Amino acid sequence: MTEFIRHAIPEVIEVRPPKYGDHRGFFSEVFKRSAFEDAGIDIDWIQDNQSFSAAVGTVRGLHFQVPPVGQDKLVRVLRGAIYDVAVDIRKGSPTYGKWVGVELSAEKWNQLLVPIGFAHCFMTIEPDTEVLYKVSGPYSKEHEGAIRWNDPALGIDWPDPKEKFGVEPTLSNKDEVAPFLADFDSPFTFEG
Numbered sequence: 001m002t003e004f005i006r007h008a009i010p011e012v013i014e015v016r017p018p019k020y021g022d023h024r025g026f027f028s029e030v031f032k033r034s035a036f037e038d039a040g041i042d043i044d045w046i047q048d049n050q051s052f053s054a055a056v057g058t059v060r061g062l063h064f065q066v067p068p069v070g071q072d073k074l075v076r077v078l079r080g081a082i083y084d085v086a087v088d089i090r091k092g093s094p095t096y097g098k099w100v101g102v103e104l105s106a107e108k109w110n111q112l113l114v115p116i117g118f119a120h121c122f123m124t125i126e127p128d129t130e131v132l133y134k135v136s137g138p139y140s141k142e143h144e145g146a147i148r149w150n151d152p153a154l155g156i157d158w159p160d161p162k163e164k165f166g167v168e169p170t171l172s173n174k175d176e177v178a179p180f181l182a183d184f185d186s187p188f189t190f191e192g
């Protein structure tokens, strides 16, 4: 039975699919549409994305796509581990600018549902980490947006790569210079 666990921001949901181990290894129904529908979550997933990050302390995000090409995301880790974060950027939301962080890993076999209206970012906390995630909207470079991952105003409790792993974070140039939340006029609105 797939478990759905709500966190401090109820729209961000941790998902734990069943995993059956035996002497050969394991089997898992990692995505089952009916389980989501039974939980009241009916999202039409249209694309799978996969990224590999060699270095521990790799940061990808905070990213989102603006309407009309917003993306819900269902994130899971095939190998390694990440600290996965969703930030509420819906204008008028009681949790605007607040965040949820969950450790996702191949060992924990958990997933995170990041809805449209949330910026998404992860930091790898193991080397050679492979992330696979479903999205509910097509990629559109013209609709991509980003917010600085370590914006002091967000206060995300990231692991410190220098302290924990002795490395500087690894980022794309785009992410190095992403705007702060205060300089961002969100096109997302909270719909109650």
Ligand SMILES: Cc1cn([C@H]2C[C@H](O)[C@@H](COP(=O)(O)OP(=O)(O)O[C@H]3O[C@H](C)C(=O)[C@H](O)[C@H]3O)O2)c(=O)[nH]c1=O
Pocket: 049, 051, 060, 061, 063, 064, 073, 120, 121, 122, 139, 172
């Ligand atoms: C996102 C995406 C990217 N690309 C191409 C564009 C670039 O040539 C290359 C790398 O793209 P980018 O540097 O944006 O990849 P990430 O930094 O991993 O971006 C992702 O990071 C965080 C985790 C997110 O939540 C988003 O899914 C996504 O923005 O893949 C595609 O062809 N299709 C896509 O859907």
